[in-house]
Amino acid sequence: MMMMEWKWLRFIRMAVMLLVLEGRRWCTTDACLEHERIALLHLKPFFNYGNQLQSWVEVKGSDCCKWERVECNTTTRRLIQLSLNSTKWEFNVEYWYLNASMFLPFEELRSLYLSENAIAGCIENEGRAFNFPLVTSFIITLFSPLLICNY
Incomplete structure (x- = not known):
């Protein structure tokens, strides 16, 4: 027994x-990390001219790694590249300042393409602007989790 x-x-x-x-x-x-998906949705209004980001949907659990203009690390599922270039293609667009802190949730982000968006510079959390020449194209590349604005 x-x-x-x-x-x-x-x-x-x-x-x-x-x-x-x-x-x-x-x-x-x-799927991608939920906080990164939400951060992308916060960016969408600034770069969705002409409804170019149709795949960026507000559905909980939607895999943002499959969204257009987004590339993720295949192992960690964290965002590593964001290609938001050429979203503001209209003429006579006013230049604007980008709040760089909006990219802080993307801890593994290595490349951020923002050319042809009429961005005049980056704004820190405190609201102080970093000016760089008003050009129609520039690329910001991230080599660390800290955002560096290059021009």
Whole structure:
């Protein structure tokens, strides 16, 4: 009788281990991180001229790694490249200042393309502007989690 109890106990322990392992697999996702998806949606109004960002939808759990102009790390599912260039293609567009802190949620962001958007400079959190020449194109490249505005 004692031997039978040990077999059941072993069986139950194995079943629990399998359930735990399967549960971990069910809880993981191949989608982008939710806070990065939300941060992209905060950027959308500034770069969605002509409704160019149609794939950027406000559906919880939507995989922003599959959105147009977005590239993610295939392992971490974090955003690594954002190509928002040429979204403001109209003539007579007023130059504006970009709030650089809007890119802070993207911890692995390495490349940020913003050319042809009539951006006059970057604004820090305090609101102080960094001016660079009013040109129709520039590229900001991130080599660290800190945003560096190059011109």
